[in-house]
Amino acid sequence: MNPGVASTRIEGLSVWRAILMLGGVVLHSAMGLEHLPVFAAIPLISHAFRMGSFMLISGLLCGYALRRRSPRAWLSRRSIQIGVPLLFGLLVICPLIGWMIGDLADRTHGPFTLAHDWYHLWFLVALLAYAPMSYAFHLLDRHHDVIGFLERKLADNRGPGGSAQTVLLLASAFACCVLMIITRQVLTGHAPIEYASALSHVQLMLGYAPFYLLGFLLARSPVLYRAMTGSIRTPMIILAAVGGLYAGWFGGVSAMLDPIGRAVVGDMIELVGMSLCPPAASVLILRSAVAIRTVPPIVSRLADASFTIYILHFPIIIAAKLALLQVAWPPYAEFLTAIVVGSVVSYAVHVLLVARYPVISFIFNGKLPDSAQPNSIAPA
Numbered sequence: 001m002n003p004g005v006a007s008t009r010i011e012g013l014s015v016w017r018a019i020l021m022l023g024g025v026v027l028h029s030a031m032g033l034e035h036l037p038v039f040a041a042i043p044l045i046s047h048a049f050r051m052g053s054f055m056l057i058s059g060l061l062c063g064y065a066l067r068r069r070s071p072r073a074w075l076s077r078r079s080i081q082i083g084v085p086l087l088f089g090l091l092v093i094c095p096l097i098g099w100m101i102g103d104l105a106d107r108t109h110g111p112f113t114l115a116h117d118w119y120h121l122w123f124l125v126a127l128l129a130y131a132p133m134s135y136a137f138h139l140l141d142r143h144h145d146v147i148g149f150l151e152r153k154l155a156d157n158r159g160p161g162g163s164a165q166t167v168l169l170l171a172s173a174f175a176c177c178v179l180m181i182i183t184r185q186v187l188t189g190h191a192p193i194e195y196a197s198a199l200s201h202v203q204l205m206l207g208y209a210p211f212y213l214l215g216f217l218l219a220r221s222p223v224l225y226r227a228m229t230g231s232i233r234t235p236m237i238i239l240a241a242v243g244g245l246y247a248g249w250f251g252g253v254s255a256m257l258d259p260i261g262r263a264v265v266g267d268m269i270e271l272v273g274m275s276l277c278p279p280a281a282s283v284l285i286l287r288s289a290v291a292i293r294t295v296p297p298i299v300s301r302l303a304d305a306s307f308t309i310y311i312l313h314f315p316i317i318i319a320a321k322l323a324l325l326q327v328a329w330p331p332y333a334e335f336l337t338a339i340v341v342g343s344v345v346s347y348a349v350h351v352l353l354v355a356r357y358p359v360i361s362f363i364f365n366g367k368l369p370d371s372a373q374p375n376s377i378a379p380a
Contacts, residue, residue, distance in 0.1 A: 010064060012289030013057050015299060018306035020054040022343075024120060025313050029338035032321060033331045044246065047270065051123060051204065052176070052211050052278025053285060058127060059212035060286075062134050063219025071138050078131045081366035085311060086124040088363050093315060094119055100318050120314045122201035129205060130212045137216065151223045164227035166234050169279045172210045177275040180207035211278050218286075229287050235280035242273045307365050308350035313342040 027046045033039035066074050097119050118125060141147050154164040183203040191199045218225045249269050254262050295303070302309075320341040324334050353360050361367040 009290055010061065011295060012292035013061055013286075015292060015295055015303050016285050016289050017054060017057045017061070018303035020050050020057070021306045021310045022302070023050050024310055025317070025339055025342050028120065028314055028317050029335050029342060031317070033335060036331060039331070039335065040250075044250070044270070048242065048246075048273040049277035049281040052208050052274060053282045054123070055126070055130075055208040056211040056215040056278060056282045057285065059130070059134070059215025060219045061215075062131075063216040066134055066138050067220065071135055075131055075135045077368065079128065080368065082124055082128045082131065084362060084366040085307075085364060086121060086128060089121040089124065089311060090118070093311065094121065097315050097318060100315065100322065117197045118201055120310070122198075122204065125201070126205040126208060126212075130209065133209070133213070134216055137213070141220065147217060147221045147224070150217065151221060154224070154227060163234065164224075165230055165283075168214065168224070168228050169234060169238065169276075169283075172214045172279045173275040175210035176207045176278075177271060179203075179209065180271060180275070183207065207274070208278075211282070214279065215282075225286075229283055229290075232284060232287065235283040238276050238280040242276055245269060246273060302347075304355075305347050305350040308354050309343060309346040311364060312346035312349055316345050317342040 023046060027043055027050075030039040030042040034043065062078070069077075094117065098117065137146070154167060180203045183206050187199055187202065214228075218228055246269070249266065254266055257265060317338045320338050321334070324337065329337070350364075354364050355361070358367075358369055362369075
């Protein structure tokens with residue numbers, strides 16, 4: 001790939017990754033307001049594509065980075081960059097959240113004290129697990145030309161009856177759906193009660209692994225990348241179909257079933273959306289990232305601070321919502337207040353502390369002293 005094109009693409013993808021991460025502020029600001037349809041739609045839309053697309057972009061950026069570094073050096077660096085903020089979150093952020101919402105005692109009665117929920121930090125556990133998977137696939141491809149094999153197989157589907165893009169979209173969606181269903185079945189009835197909440201995120205970690213791997217493949221194969229992003233027709237059809245399915249079901253059809261049937265069918269519909277939407281939405285994101293030529297300074301600063309904001313915003317939003325319990329504010333004011341407070345306070349912490357002091361940057365962002373990248377999940 002041309003170095004200039006690669007640099008532009010990486011910069012655009014980093015901006016999009018930050019946008020998807022900062023979407024968590026909006027999602028968590030809607031907590032407790034889901035009884036209103038407009039706020040109930042926020043988690044529904046977010047769960048349909050946001051973190052799945054985030055994982056695909058993370059895999060793509062890691063695929064670029066691993067090609068530029070020694071595989072072992074990359075894995076060691078990546079483990080530190082993700083592991084340190086995760087450990088800080090598990091030891092400090094998660095217990096703080098548990099204490100604020102009143103379930104800390106229930107989370108610390110297990111065999112070890114990290115039995116509490118991972119809350120919003122589950123994605124760090126996933127990224128930490130995906131790192132050795134990237135390393136292993138890199139070695140596998142080096143010795144067995146796996147990507148070349150996949151390129152040849154996709155070439156066989158380019159006739160009138162097939163499309164390489166459709167194969168990539170549907171294959172990754174099918175893998176996600178199957179992994180989530182299997183994980184649910186394994187965990188149902190077998191997960192210890194004290195770990196049930198934390199283990200509920202395992203289905204997301206396993207289910208999103210195919211999207212991360214797809215992103216990794218796209219970074220290593222220009223052929224696959226062109227096939228994936230060649231057209232928006234199929235992705236738009238998928239997104240429109242899922243949107244119509246959601247609108248029909250949640251807009252009235254669900255009311256025709258009894259509560260049990262409504263829960264079962266609704267859960268399956270959400271699972272379909274979580275499987276189909278991320279790769280389809282990622283096509284639009286990838287095409288948009290290439291079109292980004294310059295990043296405005298304010299956007300660049302927010303992207304640099306996005307990891308800190310995501311780590312800290314959740315307990316700050318909870319604290320704001322607990323304070324607002326004493327105020328008879330309308331739900332829209334509560335929602336906007338939570339967004340502003342969660343964003344501004346966590347951004348201020350980043351500017352005043354994380355960006356200034358290397359030790360705090362290492363703890364919060366996993367940023368090594370010689371790192372040229374602004375945050376811990378940067379591609380290098």
